[in-house]
Amino acid sequence: MxxxxxxxxxxxxxxxxxxxxxxxxxxxxxxxxxxxxxxxxxxxxxxxxxxxxxxxxxxxxxxxxxxxxxxxxxxxxxxxxxxxxxxxxxxxxxxxxxxxxxxxxxxxxxxxxxxxxxxxxxxxxxxxxxxxxxxxxxxxxxxxxxxxGCYPTAVQLGLLPLVEAGLADTKQIIASCASGVSGAGRAAKVGSLFCESAENMMAYAVTGHRHLPEIRQGLRHAAGQPVELTFVPHLVPMIRGIHATLYATVVDRDV
Missing domain, CATH: 3.40.50.720 (NAD(P)-binding Rossmann-like Domain)
Incomplete structure (x- = not known):
């Protein structure tokens, strides 16, 4: 064992x-x-x-x-x-x-x-x-x-196939993501209270989230060049899970 x-x-x-x-x-x-x-x-x-x-x-x-x-x-x-x-x-x-x-x-x-x-x-x-x-x-x-991290896992798994194949314009990638409340941890916080998070959806850390450099690092490694990424996380009233909506301009439209 x-x-x-x-x-x-x-x-x-x-x-x-x-x-x-x-x-x-x-x-x-x-x-x-x-x-x-x-x-x-x-x-x-x-x-x-x-x-x-x-x-x-x-x-x-x-x-x-x-x-x-x-x-x-x-x-x-x-x-x-x-x-x-x-x-x-x-x-x-x-x-x-x-x-x-x-x-x-x-x-x-x-x-x-x-x-x-x-x-x-x-x-x-x-x-x-x-x-x-x-x-x-x-x-x-x-x-x-x-x-x-949670967001980096969702975003990278969605984008890596395109980036590795050279099909995405790495100068304009957008990741709009939504996370359940458990992502904030188990400690008591005002933003995690039921009255604050239920029936509500809000963007947070819009000026820079700690997972941004981690996502950029992974995509940069796959692309072999710098990646310009706009990443906006949101808190949604569910316990767990992440939904990632990813936007990228396709370079080769014949694919």
Whole structure:
């Protein structure tokens, strides 16, 4: 069995990861961490998973304990994984980061969008962008995997076939996307309240969303040249899911 540790298991990403791993025939979650819920059983926080994790308890993240596993998942806010990943990797343990810490290849660009210096810039060149449709073979042997963001996954999967084939004008691409409220995370926020989000739809981060450089990076790599992208995200009154409406001018209309 593959021994798994999860750092940050109390958010929506963490519980979805728990659900998926419970269905994996060769994975066993040995450690799950949470500083705020230390000592609580997973079964008490998520009763729907009580049969899968009857005795698993949240604990404080300690590198020496995480290093006893085969793979460590980070389901944390940005800025956590890049502070612990190096030690874990040095212990011979694979790291799969579901946060944004290793998605961008440029440390300065990451700092610009996330408001802090990157804690492990020397690892950015090693991190494999975890989009299976693009990097399936590289993912298999990677020590460090950066799981793509939600909007970047939807937008890239829709546009990459056109961009790779040279059929889209990369100087004028538009992505108008709509996300469910769970994308904002589990923490209480005014914008996520029922009275704010129900029967409502609104654009947000129109001057620049953190997923914009990640999308541009992927499309630029596929196109082999700079990409001009207008990206506008919207919040819609549904729990989960993303709808991406993508616009591009076709270069060769005979196709």
């Amino acid at each position: 593959i021994k798994v540790a999860i750092v940050g298991g109390t958010g929506y990403t963490g519980v979805e990861l728990l659900r998926l791993l419970a269905l994996h025939p060769h994975a066993q979650v040995e450690i799950i961490t949470s500083r705020s819920e230390e000592g609580m059983r997973v079964a008490d926080m998520y009763p729907n998973l009580r049969e899968n994790y009857p005795e698993l308890v949240f604990s404080i993240p300690l590198v020496e304990q995480l290093a006893t596993c085969d793979v460590v998942f980070f389901a944390t806010p940005h800025g956590v994984a890049h502070g612990l990943a190096d030690e874990i990797l040095q212990a011979g343990v694979r790291v799969i980061d579901l946060s944004a810490d290793f998605r961008l290849q440029d440390a300065d660009e990451w700092a610009q969008w996330y408001g802090q210096a990157h804690g492990a810039p020397h690892l950015l060149g090693e991190a494999v962008y975890g989009l299976p449709e693009v990097n399936r073979d590289a993912i298999k042997g990677a020590r460090l995997i950066a799981v793509p």
